[in-house]
Amino acid sequence: MGKQASLTLPSGFSFNYENLFGKGRVTSEDIAGLGDRFKTAHRAIEHMRKTGEICGHLSKDGKPEKVLFSQLPYVAKGNLNSPESILRLKKFGEALCYRVDAIVSFGIGGSFLGNKVLFDVHCGEFWNSKSVEQRAGYPKMYFNGNNIDARRTMEMINQLDMDAEKKYLKKESPYRVTLIVMSKSGATLDTMSTFMVAYQALKEKAPLIEVEVVAVTDPATGEKRTLLKQLADEQGWTTFAIPDGVGGRFSVFSEVGLLTAACIGLDIDKLLAGARAMDEACQTEDLWENPALLNAVLKYLAAENYGRDIEVFMPYADYLKSTAEWYVQLLAESLGKRYDREGRKICYGRTPIVAVGTTDMHAQTQQHQEGKKDKVVQFVKIADWGKEPVVPDVFPNASKLSEIVGIRLSQAMDVACESNAEALCSENRFNAAFILPKLNEYYLGELLYLLALSIAYEGELANVDAFNQPGVEAYKRIMGPRLKELKKNG
Numbered sequence: 001m002g003k004q005a006s007l008t009l010p011s012g013f014s015f016n017y018e019n020l021f022g023k024g025r026v027t028s029e030d031i032a033g034l035g036d037r038f039k040t041a042h043r044a045i046e047h048m049r050k051t052g053e054i055c056g057h058l059s060k061d062g063k064p065e066k067v068l069f070s071q072l073p074y075v076a077k078g079n080l081n082s083p084e085s086i087l088r089l090k091k092f093g094e095a096l097c098y099r100v101d102a103i104v105s106f107g108i109g110g111s112f113l114g115n116k117v118l119f120d121v122h123c124g125e126f127w128n129s130k131s132v133e134q135r136a137g138y139p140k141m142y143f144n145g146n147n148i149d150a151r152r153t154m155e156m157i158n159q160l161d162m163d164a165e166k167k168y169l170k171k172e173s174p175y176r177v178t179l180i181v182m183s184k185s186g187a188t189l190d191t192m193s194t195f196m197v198a199y200q201a202l203k204e205k206a207p208l209i210e211v212e213v214v215a216v217t218d219p220a221t222g223e224k225r226t227l228l229k230q231l232a233d234e235q236g237w238t239t240f241a242i243p244d245g246v247g248g249r250f251s252v253f254s255e256v257g258l259l260t261a262a263c264i265g266l267d268i269d270k271l272l273a274g275a276r277a278m279d280e281a282c283q284t285e286d287l288w289e290n291p292a293l294l295n296a297v298l299k300y301l302a303a304e305n306y307g308r309d310i311e312v313f314m315p316y317a318d319y320l321k322s323t324a325e326w327y328v329q330l331l332a333e334s335l336g337k338r339y340d341r342e343g344r345k346i347c348y349g350r351t352p353i354v355a356v357g358t359t360d361m362h363a364q365t366q367q368h369q370e371g372k373k374d375k376v377v378q379f380v381k382i383a384d385w386g387k388e389p390v391v392p393d394v395f396p397n398a399s400k401l402s403e404i405v406g407i408r409l410s411q412a413m414d415v416a417c418e419s420n421a422e423a424l425c426s427e428n429r430f431n432a433a434f435i436l437p438k439l440n441e442y443y444l445g446e447l448l449y450l451l452a453l454s455i456a457y458e459g460e461l462a463n464v465d466a467f468n469q470p471g472v473e474a475y476k477r478i479m480g481p482r483l484k485e486l487k488k489n490g
Contacts, residue, residue, distance in 0.1 A: 016434075109329060335350065377421075
C-alpha cells in the first residue's frame with residue numbers, strides 16, 4: 001500500500017488519496033506537467049468568490065450571469081443567506097410543529113436531489129412511521145415531482161387520504177398537508193404536472209384535508225415575475241427564493257435546500273458551518289492543503305493521463321446513497337461538455353455511477369476489479385457511528401458464524417471497505433476515500449461543499465463552463481412541441 005497520503009482538516013474530515021497518487025497512479029510528474037494550470041484554476045475560483053464572475057459563463061439566454069454558490073455558507077446582511085432569511089426559515093419550520101401532518105415536496109434535479117440528501121441523513125428511512133412525538137412535532141415528509149410517474153403519484157395521494165381518514169376516526173380532523181412546489185420558472189413539466197394532480201385531488205377532500213401551498217421560485221417581482229411567482233401572488237401562497245446565480249445542482253445550501261432542513265428540524269447553522277469550514281480550508285493555493293483543489297487535480301489527471309473516465313461514488317452508508325445520486329447530477333451536468341471555452345470540440349467529462357458498500361460489493365465490484373481500467377472508485381466512510389449493535393453469539397454451534405461474533409457492525413463495514421480498496425489497488429485500480437468523523441449536519445456540509453467546489457475547480461482545469469447545461473436544452477426543444485401536439489390531438 002505504501003506510505004499513507006491523506007489530508008485531514010482541523011475538524012477531522014479526511015481525504016485519503018494514497019490509492020490515487022504515487023507510483024503506478026497519478027504521479028508528481030503528472031502534476032508538474034500541469035505547470036501553473038492548477039494555480040490559475042485556483043485564482044479563477046478566488047475571483048469567483050469575490051465577484052461572482054467566471055470566465056465566459058453565460059445564462060441559457062446568452063446573457064452574462066454571476067456564479068454565487070460560494071457565498072451561501074456565509075450568513076451576512078446583503079448575502080443570499082442573511083440573518084433575516086435564516087430566521088424566517090427557522091420560524092417557518094417551528095410553525096409546522098404539531099400543526100401540519102404531512103409535507104409533500106415537489107421538485108426535480110437540484111430541487112429534489114439535495115433535499116433528499118438532507119432528509120435521508122437527518123430522518124432516515126422510517127421517519128414517516130414514527131409518532132408525532134418521536135418526530136418532535138415535525139410533519140411526515142414525501143417527495144414527488146422528480147419523475148412523471150402516475151402510479152406513485154396516485155399511491156402517495158391515497159396514502160395521505162388514508163392518514164386523513166384515520167385522523168377523522170379519532171375525531172382529530174382536519175388533516176393538514178403542506179405542498180412545497182419548487183421551480184425556477186414555474187413551468188417545469190415534471191414538477192408542475194404532478195403538483196397540479198395532487199393539489200386538485202387533495203383540495204377535493206375538504207374539509208377532511210386542509211391544503212396549503214408554499215412556492216419556491218425566482219424571487220423577481222413586477223413584469224419579471226415567473227409563472228409560479230404570479231400564481232403564488234394570486235393565491236396568497238408563502239414564497240421562498242431560488243436565488244439568481246445559483247444553479248439547481250449547487251442550491252442545497254440556499255433556501256431550496258434549507259427549507260427542507262427547516263421542515264424536518266435539521267440544524268441549519270451546523271450544516272452551513274460545515275460548508276463554511278470547508279470553503280475556508282480551500283482558500284489556500286497550496287495544492288496539498290486544499291482538499292477540493294487536490295481532489296479536482298487528481299481526478300482530472302486520472303482521466304486525462306490514464307483514461308479513468310468513470311467515477312464510481314461509493315459511500316459505505318445506506319443513508320448516503322442519495323448523496324451519490326446528488327453527485328451524479330453535479331458532475332454530469334457540470335463537466336459533461338461538448339465544447340471548451342474556445343469552441344473546440346472536446347466531449348469532456350467523467351461518467352458518474354452510484355454504488356453503495358457493501359451492497360454493491362456483491363453487484364458491481366466484479367466489474368470494478370476485473371473490467372476495463374477506466375474507473376476511479378471514490379469511497380465515503382464514517383469513522384464513528386455512535387451507539388451500534390455488536391454481532392451476538394446466538395448460534396454457538398455454527399463455527400463459521402462464530403468468526404464474526406463480538407464484532408461491531410461498523411467494524412465489519414470498515415474491514416469490507418479497506419479490503420475492497422486494497423484489492424483494487426493490487427490491480428492498479430484507482431480509488432480514494434473521504435472519511436467523515438461522524439454522520440451529522442456539520443460533516444455533511446463539509447462533504448457536499450467539497451464536492452461542489454471540486455467541480456468548479458475541475459471546470460477550470462478542463463477549460464469548460466461548469467455552470468451551464470446546454471445539453472439539457474436539446475430534449476426540451478423537442479419535447480415542448482410534442483406535448484402541444486399531444487394536447488391538440490387529445
